[in-house]
Amino acid sequence: MGKGNMNEQENAMIRIHVMGKTYQVPAGLTIMDAMEYSGYRFIRGAGCRSGFCGACSTIYRREEDYRLQFALACQEMAEDGMYLVQLPFTPAPRSKYNLEEIDPSENVLLQYYPEIARCVSCNTCTKACPQDIEVMDYVQAALRGDIARTAALSFDCIQCGLCTMRCPADIKHYHMAQMARRIYGRYLSPVPNHLEERLCEIEEGVYDNELGKLMAMNKEELGIAYAARIREEAK
Amino acid sequence: MDGLTYFPGCSLKEEAKEFEISAMAVMKALGLPLIEFERWNCCGTVFSLTEDDLMHQLATIRNLIRVQENGSEEIVTLCSMCYNTLKRSSLFVNRDKERLEKINAFMDREQAYEGKVEVRHLLEVLRDRIGWDKVEEAMTHSLEGLSVAPYYGCMLLRPREVGIDDPDNPTIMQDLIEALWATPVEFPFQTECCGSYQVVDRRELIVERTHRILSSARRSGADVVITSCPLCQYNLQKTQSELKETIPTFEEMPVIYFTQLMAVALEVDSGELPSPLLAGLAIEEGVGNGER
Ligand code: SF4
Ligand code: SF4
Ligand code: FES
Numbered sequence: 001m002g003k004g005n006m007n008e009q010e011n012a013m014i015r016i017h018v019m020g021k022t023y024q025v026p027a028g029l030t031i032m033d034a035m036e037y038s039g040y041r042f043i044r045g046a047g048c049r050s051g052f053c054g055a056c057s058t059i060y061r062r063e064e065d066y067r068l069q070f071a072l073a074c075q076e077m078a079e080d081g082m083y084l085v086q087l088p089f090t091p092a093p094r095s096k097y098n099l100e101e102i103d104p105s106e107n108v109l110l111q112y113y114p115e116i117a118r119c120v121s122c123n124t125c126t127k128a129c130p131q132d133i134e135v136m137d138y139v140q141a142a143l144r145g146d147i148a149r150t151a152a153l154s155f156d157c158i159q160c161g162l163c164t165m166r167c168p169a170d171i172k173h174y175h176m177a178q179m180a181r182r183i184y185g186r187y188l189s190p191v192p193n194h195l196e197e198r199l200c201e202i203e204e205g206v207y208d209n210e211l212g213k214l215m216a217m218n219k220e221e222l223g224i225a226y227a228a229r230i231r232e233e234a235k
Numbered sequence: 236m237d238g239l240t241y242f243p244g245c246s247l248k249e250e251a252k253e254f255e256i257s258a259m260a261v262m263k264a265l266g267l268p269l270i271e272f273e274r275w276n277c278c279g280t281v282f283s284l285t286e287d288d289l290m291h292q293l294a295t296i297r298n299l300i301r302v303q304e305n306g307s308e309e310i311v312t313l314c315s316m317c318y319n320t321l322k323r324s325s326l327f328v329n330r331d332k333e334r335l336e337k338i339n340a341f342m343d344r345e346q347a348y349e350g351k352v353e354v355r356h357l358l359e360v361l362r363d364r365i366g367w368d369k370v371e372e373a374m375t376h377s378l379e380g381l382s383v384a385p386y387y388g389c390m391l392l393r394p395r396e397v398g399i400d401d402p403d404n405p406t407i408m409q410d411l412i413e414a415l416w417a418t419p420v421e422f423p424f425q426t427e428c429c430g431s432y433q434v435v436d437r438r439e440l441i442v443e444r445t446h447r448i449l450s451s452a453r454r455s456g457a458d459v460v461i462t463s464c465p466l467c468q469y470n471l472q473k474t475q476s477e478l479k480e481t482i483p484t485f486e487e488m489p490v491i492y493f494t495q496l497m498a499v500a501l502e503v504d505s506g507e508l509p510s511p512l513l514a515g516l517a518i519e520e521g522v523g524n525g526e527r
Contacts, residue, residue, distance in 0.1 A: 106248070106249045107249065117280075119276075119277065119294075120279070120290055120291055120293050120294055121276045121277065121279070121293050121294035121297050122290065122293050122341075123293075123297070123342065123344070123345075127344070136276070137274060137276075140275075140276040140277060143245055143277055144243075144245040144248040144249065144277070145245075145248055145249045146248065168290070
């Protein structure tokens, strides 16, 4: 790397404002890395660091934009002039239910989360979702008793809680949608026959012999067997 | 696309499935099918009377935007309540462009609503576009001998500016009944409120109204009452068993959707019908229910 290049890199600093205090950080960092660079240590508000756990909900505004923006700190890049704050926790109790005992009829979501009927279709939840989920659409699907659609539309939800913090109707979107997905999985999704068959085969001991052979191998033999395994053709 | 841009509303997917099933079948038979548009949301349930409460207009206007995005200038509803809310909201924003501008500015990710979508109730389409004579022509099973009381309730007729007919003296459902060769029965409580959402915490009030409304229909000679509102239907039908417990002499009265009556006459899928009514019509159970 040439000297000029080094200087350029050093010069590429941006300003971020964390809870009102301004810091200079190198460009090209995620919000989470930029905050850590500024000296913050995450005790809450960080988990997987790869966009899956939903712990790092972040709210920000750009200097010249009236809109509030929402992101996962571990995923979004810090930009010059961002005003940032973390939201490590959403106060939203879950309704209690026993999945085995509920009646999976159209009204069940409304019964456990009656506040969904308060939705005014403002779409604020959708705008808050860092996963680009059509949050309002899944609330609306729930309202009309369409459990399968609620489950499908909310599938990518990582329970970050941002929608719930923004909703003027005090709906607890992600808990309600999780219930929908559970009901869907328990009562509505098609039964995979091949899985049932395979489980029976395992119980009957069809694979005991093969498994025994694997258990008896040492590491080296296992390595060879692994390399020589039959792979499923990509379709 | 030759059909009507149809707005179902939540009730028609839950309590009032029979309404949708029968309406779909009837309109298909009449050659003007109902086509449910993409991504509709709840109508807003009740029209907000607070002039500056624009938040409660968002649901309706968002629906009208979706219709506009679909390239349609008309939205047809079956539920009287949805009709009322959508229609009043569309008038509300059209009357004052400032309101509309504010709503459009709030919904800054959506197309701006241009104020051009017409809200119609299916009964209006039947009367004004299809015509009672066409309905009569399509009939294959005459309802001669059946006395039918139309129950309008509030939402189809009031306030006057959104009423699909004269709010004091409506005839639109009588005309439909006549087109099917049944006998329309007029009774004094046909535009009386059923008690609406009071059913949630003042059920006794609904029971009392059901008694008053249905007994009056009975005294006037009705075999069946028709309605176009899932909430009226629920209130009038579901409280009858309670009513019978307190007043054993009360004679039960089937309350069905007008589209179910049409489905019987056109011999298409009517959805489930109360069995005493089927017996009265000399129709076997299951007839007309085949397509499901
Ligand atoms: S739906 Fe809500 S909780 Fe789920 S990811 Fe989106 S904003 Fe987060
Ligand atoms: S933020 Fe709340 S009220 Fe607004 S659309 Fe979403 S769920 Fe409905
Ligand atoms: S830390 Fe898990 S999503 Fe960001």
